[in-house]
Amino acid sequence: MDRRNSTEPLVTVRDLAFYRDERPIFQDLNLTVAKGSVTAIMGGSGSGKTTLLSLIGGRLVPARGAVTVAGEVVASLPRKLLFALRRRMGMLFQSSALLTDLDVYENVAFPMREHTRLPEALIHDLVLMKLEMVGLRGARGLFPAELSGGMLRRVALARAIALDPMMVMYDEPFTGLDPISMGVIVKLIRELNDALGMTSIVVTHDVDEACTIADYIYLIGEGRVIAEGTPADMKKTDAPEVRQFMGGLPDGPVAFHYPAPRYFDDLLRADRP
Amino acid sequence: MQARSMELTVGLFVMAGLLALAMLALKVGNIHALNxxxxxxxxxxxxxxxxxxxxxxxxxxxxxxxxxxxxxxxxxxxxxxxxxxxxxxxxxxxxxxxxxxxxxxxxxxxxxxxxxxxxxxxxxxxxxxxxxxxxxxxxxxxxxxxxxxxxxxxxx
Amino acid sequence: MSWGADTIRALGRRVISGIGRLGHAVLFLVRLMPGLGVALARGRLIIQQLYMTGVLTLVIVLVSGAFVGMILALQGYNTLVRYDAQSSLGLLVALSLVRELGPVLTALLFAGRAGSALTAEIGLMKATEQLDGMEMMAVDPLPRVVAPRFWAGWIAVPLLAMIFSAVGIIGAYIVAVGDLGLDGGVFWSQMQSGVSISNDIMGGLIKSVVFGFVVSWIAVFEGYDAKPTSEGVSRATTRTVVSSSLAILGLDFIMTAFMLRGL
Known part of the structure; x- marks a missing residue:
């Protein structure tokens, strides 16, 4: 199972800083994703996990530092080369982002039609192959509105791997799924990664699932990496931040309360209505 | 099949628009003024x-x-x-x-x-x-x- | 005193933000330009959107056109008969429809029926990350999603306006000849002697082409610019209808003034 024998990095993030409306999201973030691995990036809500995927995909530009994917510095690529790079990346959005006016078959065929000039017969075979991998060959005629959340995510996954990318990014793939659908997605991420020789980046806050599939875990918070390691390392560690997150404790280094003046002072404020 | 009927409808729509223009030019407007x-x-x-x-x-x-x-x-x-x-x-x-x-x-x-x-x-x-x-x-x-x-x- | 200053400041703010929005809309159009050519090469997408916008607006245009024509005939007859000039009814109806009501009412109906739908569709695609998804699949949504809709709207409005005028004139003919007892020959001949192809019909066509451009532009811009939330999309939809209607009426006034002065 351990495919981390190749330590050659596919994605490296160096000294990354990013601000949204003056508010720092990342400061000096450093991480690497090894080729062929499943890397989980974990963190609380609002810790900028999705923003990180946007930075890797080149949809946002960092204020400082650099994101390198397959040897290319993403932010410095001209649009044409950036699009060429994105063709080799798949991305699974939390909301599935399927095109609602196309049926399942056409959604999976969409990247092929946009980027290749393959004959219709070949597209047909490829689409059915991808749908077979996610177990939805029989649902090819349905529209996104007719599918359940788990099926939507599987179709989106089939679409993400339509062009056989070198890497797939998953944005919260486990959120809002029933246990069975969740199990299916967990299994698919691992299997597709190994069968197709891809690299996977999974952004999530679901501790158990992340530990099940990931080869390596980064825990981010306050704009930097708090802890990193294999799932086993993470479970063993004594660092209080990690313990709080992995154990799901309500209060700890990550405070329960949003920063506020003292409760007592606030109640006695003269400007009460 | 489905795409066919859509194309047909759009074709009919465009034809109806052009026919309307032709009617305006021939029947309503004074085509004779064009001499x-x-x-x-x-x-x-x-x-x-x-x-x-x-x-x-x-x-x-x-x-x-x-x-x-x-x-x-x-x-x-x-x-x-x-x-x-x-x-x-x-x-x-x-x-x-x-x-x-x-x-x-x-x-x-x-x-x-x-x-x-x-x-x-x-x-x-x-x-x-x-x-x-x-x-x-x-x-x-x-x-x-x-x-x-x-x-x-x-x-x- | 401070109330007056506040009011003026609020007005100033509105004007500045309005100009800013116009600037954004123009920049958006400039960014869309290369996509327009790309979309033209993929006519299939435009045909699909012509179906969604044009064909689905056709019914309301047919019904409205017929009613407007019939109402014009009834009202016009009642006025003209006082001067014993009811033979000019056909001319009155045709000029009103071809020059003014056909292009303007069609554009207003289109903005309400199809323009708002365009905005909502693009806005929802944005809200549900469909546009982001396309970007990540290395597909630029401007030529793929926005440009075909823009083309379709631009093409559909003039066609619909012609249909509106034609149906309106037929409706007026039915009322005038069938109900008011006018002579059919007089109805058409008066019309033909007074309606000029180069001035009136071309003028109406030019107006509807301009309206089609502006309404489609506003609709796709508002959709693309909408905040990606359900509230943002609903606001954008409202803005499309309001700004399109104002733009149509304002531009109509300007174009009418120029056309009547023979420029």
Missing amino acids: LGGTYAVTADFNDVGSLKPKAPVTVAGVRVGHVARITINPQTYQAVVTLDLLKKYRFPRDSSASIETAGLLGEQYVSLSPGGSRRYLKNGSKIRITQSAIILEKIISQLLYSKAGHSSGHS
């Missing part, structure tokens, strides 16, 4: 054209045979020079006369031709000699009032 058969121009001098405008119809016995092309003024005589474009398929004697008339009491003004008896015909650049200016209602009324006024003052 598909070609025209020849004759001129006529009038003392007063009233409110005659370019594009007004030219008729013979009530049938439209052309339209007013231009209205200018002759700097020597200070008469109005009206250029008429007549359809090539009609020929009129050289001693025809032109008059400016009004359709109804308040209607628009047009040029009416009365054919003469000559054996020679008007051609491009000819001039119609005999003309009858526009009847201007206000002038007639004021003449009438003046003559009345003169009459009554003489009486007292």
Whole structure:
């Protein structure tokens, strides 16, 4: 199972800083994703996990530092080369982002039609192959509105791997799924990664699932990496931040309360209505 | 299958739009004003054209045979020079006369031709000699009032 | 005193933000330009959108056109008959429809029926990350999603306006000849002697082409610019209808003034 024998990095993030409306999201973030691995990036809500995927995909530009994917510095690529790079990346959005006016078959065929000039017969075979991998060959005629959340995510996954990318990014793939659908997605991420020789980046806050599939875990918070390691390392560690997150404790280094003046002072404020 | 019927509907829609345009051009608009058969121009001098405008119809016995092309003024005589474009398929004697008339009491003004008896015909650049200016209602009324006024003052 | 200053400041703010929005809309159009050519090469997408916008607006245009024509005939007859000029009814109806009501009402109906739908569709695609998804699949949504809709709207409005005028005139004919007892020949001949192809029909066509451009532009811009939330999309939809209607009427005034002065 351990495919981390190749330590050659596919994605490296160096000294990354990013601000949204003056508010720092990342400061000096450093991480690497090894080729062929499943890397989980974990963190609380609002810790900028999705923003990180946007930075890797080149949809946002960092204020400082650099994101390198397959040897290319993403932010410095001209649009044409950036699009060429994105063709080799798949991305699974939390909301599935399927095109609602196309049926399942056409959604999976969409990247092929946009980027290749393959004959219709070949597209047909490829689409059915991808749908077979996610177990939805029989649902090819349905529209996104007719599918359940788990099926939507599987179709989106089939679409993400339509062009056989070198890497797939998953944005919260486990959120809002029933246990069975969740199990299916967990299994698919691992299997597709190994069968197709891809690299996977999974952004999530679901501790158990992340530990099940990931080869390596980064825990981010306050704009930097708090802890990193294999799932086993993470479970063993004594660092209080990690313990709080992995154990799901309500209060700890990550405070329960949003920063506020003292409760007592606030109640006695003269400007009460 | 599905795409086919959509294409068909869109095709029908575009055709309906073009047909509507054709109907507006042929049935509503005056396609004859485009002078598909070609025209020849004759001129006529009038003392007063009233409110005659370019594009007004030219008729013979009530049938439209052309339209007013231009209205200018002759700097020597200070008469109005009206250029008429007549359809090539009609020929009129050289001693025809032109008059400016009004359709109804308040209607628009047009040029009416009365054919003469000559054996020679008007051609491009000819001039119609005999003309009858526009009847201007206000002038007639004021003449009438003046003559009345003169009459009554003489009486007292 | 301060109330007056506040009011003026609020007005100033509105004007500045309005100009800013116009600037954004123009920039958006400039960014869309290369996509327009790309989309033209993929006519299939435009045909699909023509179906969604044009064909689905057709019914309301047909019904409205017929009613407007019939109402014009009834009202026009009642006025003209006082001057014994009811023979000019056909001319009155045709000029009103071809020059003014056809292009303007069609554009207003289109903005309400299809323009708002365009905005909502693009806005929802944005809200549900469909546009982001396309970007990540290395597909630029401007030529793929926005440009075909823009083309379709631009093409559909003039066609619909012509249909509106034609149906309106037929409706007026039915009322005038069938109900009011006018002579059919007089109805058409008066019309033909007074409606000029180069001025009136072309003028109406030019107006509807301009309206089609502006309404489609506003609709796709508002959709693309919408906040990706359900509230943002619903606001954008409202803005499309309001700004399109104002733009149509304002531009109509300007174009009418120029056309009647013969420029």
